[in-house]
Amino acid sequence: MIKCIKINLNTLEAKLYLVPTPIGNLEDITFRAVRVLKEVDLILAEDTRTSGKLLKHFEISTHMHSHHMHNEHKTVDNIVKRIQNGESVALISDAGTPAISDPGFLLTRACIENGVEIECLPGATAFVPALVNSGLPNDKFVFEGFLPVKKGRQTRLTFLAEETRTIIFYESPHKLLKTLTHFAEYFGEDRPISVSRELTKLYEETVRGSVSELIQHFTTKAPKGEFVIVVGGKK
Numbered sequence: 001m002i003k004c005i006k007i008n009l010n011t012l013e014a015k016l017y018l019v020p021t022p023i024g025n026l027e028d029i030t031f032r033a034v035r036v037l038k039e040v041d042l043i044l045a046e047d048t049r050t051s052g053k054l055l056k057h058f059e060i061s062t063h064m065h066s067h068h069m070h071n072e073h074k075t076v077d078n079i080v081k082r083i084q085n086g087e088s089v090a091l092i093s094d095a096g097t098p099a100i101s102d103p104g105f106l107l108t109r110a111c112i113e114n115g116v117e118i119e120c121l122p123g124a125t126a127f128v129p130a131l132v133n134s135g136l137p138n139d140k141f142v143f144e145g146f147l148p149v150k151k152g153r154q155t156r157l158t159f160l161a162e163e164t165r166t167i168i169f170y171e172s173p174h175k176l177l178k179t180l181t182h183f184a185e186y187f188g189e190d191r192p193i194s195v196s197r198e199l200t201k202l203y204e205e206t207v208r209g210s211v212s213e214l215i216q217h218f219t220t221k222a223p224k225g226e227f228v229i230v231v232g233g234k235k
Helices: 031-039 048-057 072-084 105-113 127-134 153-160 173-186 211-220
Strands: 016-018 042-045 064-066 089-092 118-120 141-145 166-171 192-197 205-210 227-231
Touching (some): 016 105, 048 064, 072 105, 127 166, 127 192, 127 205, 127 227, 141 153, 153 173, 173 192, 173 211, 192 211, 205 211
Parallel strands (some): 016 089, 016 118, 042 064, 042 089
Antiparallel strands (some): 192 227
16 A cells, blocks of 8 residues: 655745734735745744634644743743754734734844844735825835833924924824824924724725814724824924
């Protein structure tokens, strides 16, 4: 009796793979991302419950470990050693590209310091469609992510008030109005701004206007979803 032995010719090299995942619409994942997630030895996920749904949808059965801001300081060294010992590891966040306002920087830096190869796949990142869709200048821009909640917030806003390039922020729904109010105070009520929410999802929406106009809009319409704010630079 002849036995057929299946040989995986696509075995990945031992390195860290940074794999973007959809920010809402599952159709936005790439063929390459699915293949890498199926073939690596281990997937590091910001939230295994959230990522578990994604992996199940694409029939990915790779073993998964939790890797988030509360444990990454403790797990980085062990992950680096595993890759050095021949394992291939993929890092994913809940949505978008790892290390962009998400865990991943510490592990990436540790890999570089220890001579471990890194490969970052191209893919979804929320601020790119928000910037392009804003109608504000996108030849030069500054990505700020989330502003400091308390300490350093005023200092940062004072500094950014003089920025001449387009500025991009991330914000949660319950802090949106507070942040817009601070923009009016530090940037001026007439500063052009674009606010996008729920990008790639069913209720995707972009509202454009002055800071004061958007404060009025979201005062009458309660903010829902995750937001990307694009602010025109100082003229």
